[in-house]
Amino acid sequence: MNSRIIHGVVVSILAWLVCGCAPGIDAQKRASMDQAQVHHIAGVEINAFAMARTAVLLTGADEVTNLMITKNEVRGSFRLKGKVCKTIGGCASVPIDERGYWLTASHCLDNDAALIYMPSASGEQQAVLARIVWKGDRPGQDIALLYAPLRDGIVPVDVSHAIRDSARIICVGSGIAADPLSAGRVIGSGGATDGSLTWLEHDAPLTAGDSGGPAFYDDGVLAGINVEAGTSASGKIARAMAIQPSMDEIAQLIEEDWRRQSASH
Numbered sequence: 001m002n003s004r005i006i007h008g009v010v011v012s013i014l015a016w017l018v019c020g021c022a023p024g025i026d027a028q029k030r031a032s033m034d035q036a037q038v039h040h041i042a043g044v045e046i047n048a049f050a051m052a053r054t055a056v057l058l059t060g061a062d063e064v065t066n067l068m069i070t071k072n073e074v075r076g077s078f079r080l081k082g083k084v085c086k087t088i089g090g091c092a093s094v095p096i097d098e099r100g101y102w103l104t105a106s107h108c109l110d111n112d113a114a115l116i117y118m119p120s121a122s123g124e125q126q127a128v129l130a131r132i133v134w135k136g137d138r139p140g141q142d143i144a145l146l147y148a149p150l151r152d153g154i155v156p157v158d159v160s161h162a163i164r165d166s167a168r169i170i171c172v173g174s175g176i177a178a179d180p181l182s183a184g185r186v187i188g189s190g191g192a193t194d195g196s197l198t199w200l201e202h203d204a205p206l207t208a209g210d211s212g213g214p215a216f217y218d219d220g221v222l223a224g225i226n227v228e229a230g231t232s233a234s235g236k237i238a239r240a241m242a243i244q245p246s247m248d249e250i251a252q253l254i255e256e257d258w259r260r261q262s263a264s265h
Helices: 002-019 025-036 046-053 247-264
Strands: 055-059 063-070 073-080 083-085 091-097 101-104 114-117 127-135 144-147 168-172 181-191 197-202 214-217 222-228 240-245
Touching: 025 181, 046 168, 046 181, 055 127, 063 114, 063 127, 091 222, 101 222, 101 247, 127 247, 144 247, 197 222, 240 247
Parallel strands: none
Antiparallel strands: 055 091, 055 114, 063 073, 073 083, 091 101, 101 144, 114 127, 127 144, 168 181, 168 214, 181 197, 197 240, 214 222, 222 240
């Protein structure tokens, strides 16, 4: 599993950086949503649900001014440790705790610096520094925990403790490289021998900009964090991979970090 994840991530990111979004990916995503015929998640209109429970993750920078995010473009003056830099953007993150803890894919944090962009209803464009609490370091453990205070209107989600075979899932990406929403079904699952995570395969069309974003079940419960795009540069849909971490382990990491931060203040 590890080699598949790494290969898929590298190929997807290179394809996006060199060629841009896969041809027809927006059409594939819209078709998947039309086929799913889903307009609400957990009783909330789907776009409103996605905006309140997902954020764009800008990587490779820890400061930004004059931010402007549109489809296929991220503008701003980005800095990393005080020096002018560029960011690739293109990832997503999902909140899982009201105190400000988020899940994403660890490969999104290779530069060890990230900003979380949470757009407001007024259209204000700003991003806050995301502190990296923990990154998975075991084989196939492409998952990471971040801290960034939640903006008003951002709602943490519950994480599933079991894979729902053949269940419908709705994926939410960054919306930078392609339309953010796509739909599919769980088509396979497995897990690590140490019980630290469970992986699931699904057939929702994704692209590199969706890395770190959530796959939700219909009731709004988080099925997993997308780590491998399921659409190649040629536009052919393949299996996508998402990871469901052990929430006992994540909860312990959160409590330990919260105690440390509280003690330091």
